[in-house]
Amino acid sequence: MNRNRLVSQMVYLAVVVLVSAACATSQLPPTSVPQTPTPMPPTATSVPPTDTPVSPTPTLAPPTDTPIPPTATTRPTSTAAPSVNDPLSGNPSPRAYVSMAYDSESGQVIIVGGLTGDPNDPTGISGATWAYDMATNNWSQMKPPSGPGRSSGTLAYDIDSDRVILFGSYPEGKTWDTSDLNETWAYDYNKNNWTRLADGPAKHLGTRIAYDAESDRIILFGGYHVSGMLYDDTWAYDFNSDTWTKMEPATKPPGRNYQGMTYDAKADRVLTYGALTVEGKPLETLWAYDFNTDTWQEMVPGEQSFPGMRDYTAMVYDAESDRMILYGGKTEDQSSGEVWMYDYNTNTWTKLESSPNPGKLYKHGMVYIPTIDRSILFGGDVGAYEFSNETWSYDLNTNTWTNVTTQP
Ligand SMILES: [Ca+2]
Ligand SMILES: [Ca+2]
Ligand SMILES: [Ca+2]
Ligand SMILES: [Ca+2]
DSSP states (O other): OOHHHHHHHHHHHHHHHHHHHHTGGGOOOOOSSOOOOOOOOOOOOSSOOBOSOOOOOOOOOOOOOOOOOOOGGGSOOOOOOSOSSSOSSSSOOSBBSOOEEEETTTTEEEEEEEEOSOTTSGGGEEEEEEEEETTTTEEEEOOOSSOOOEESOEEEEETTTTEEEEESOEETTSSSOOSOOOOEEEEETTTTEEEEEOOOSSSOBTOEEEEETTTTEEEEEOOEETTTEEOOOEEEEETTTTEEEEOOOSSOOOOOSSOEEEEETTTTEEEEEOOBOTTOOBOOOEEEEETTTTEEEEEOOTTSOOOOOOBSOEEEEETTTTEEEEEOOEETTEEOOOEEEEETTTTEEEEEOOSSOOOSOBSOEEEEETTTTEEEEEOOBOSSSOBBOOEEEEETTTTEEEEOOOOO
16 A cells, blocks of 8 residues: 555644534535446456557547536636635745646636645645746736635646536545545636536545547546545536536446546547555556547556556646657655656657756646647656755757746
8 A cells, every 4th residue: 555645634634623522513414416436447458458559530529519608607606715724915824745737729728726835724725726828938926816725636628619628626625635626617817716616526535637638528537535445436517517427438438536627629538647546556558538429548668668656646638749748656766756758649758858957846736828739737746745846947859958937
């Protein structure tokens, strides 16, 4: 069993118990969302792995895209004030559990909160909305008039709808109160406002999302249930109809959480890699999901080198180079500073090393910016709850990292 994960989960459970006891009189009524703990053994796949390069199959008829306005007005909206658990100007404070999305219409990288201090201290959990402007290399706390008041979820940008989608977050300042974790929120940078949308799957701690642009769907995979079970279910969210749909692929990757996940636009596949089983066994095979056919495919690496154990890693897709980039994540010797490049077309991993680099870290955020053909990395845990607030830029074509952190 992975001791670090066991300890963190035990701490987390203890906190949930304490918070539940302390807040017994102010508890929300039990949710009507039924738990669906369908424990699945961390199976190897039943389908024989293929290690032959797979050419993307022609897409089937894409789901129809009839724009239906989200019916957010029927749901409560948060009246949370702008976050005080964060500096009001300058750079975001150092943090972990960072997820990033790039609003390409507005040219802004968006993050929402993160763990900024002691996870047992309410002031250590920020729910602030921050935007990083590529053109000026400047971070701004957006201070929307109302917001989710939530932290450390997973983000993806819906290009078609020009919204950043936040899912799987927990309340700001509630110290790991995971209650349901099922709120869906959309951020419109142009109007600087958040809208609450239909609830998604409940209690999927550390689930990840990515946006399938060809299908105009947010794809969700993985998550951890506090009973000690990792989910291996796949969901799709359509902002246009404000609908979550549970998919039913015949084959599924082993359950996991806080893994790397990104969308390969050319192949029209959502790629996921890394994290651990409940027993602490590393998940070292990349999987690719095609929403159009509702099919997961295991991309067995064969004899080549591949990243190996990576927990809390980050992945992006460099569209210009048509390669996936993986950076960071916890390894057996704490964490790694290597870049791994993956080519879906040939199922080929390539290790790249360069100096300087952001160093060994995990629980960081990373996103690709097509207009400058660079990936941006922010934050992360550099070891034992010591956090970074550095911003780095990476050019895959030249394998060059640049620290672009501005001095306060
Ligand atoms: Ca926008
Ligand atoms: Ca959309
Ligand atoms: Ca698709
Ligand atoms: Ca490139």
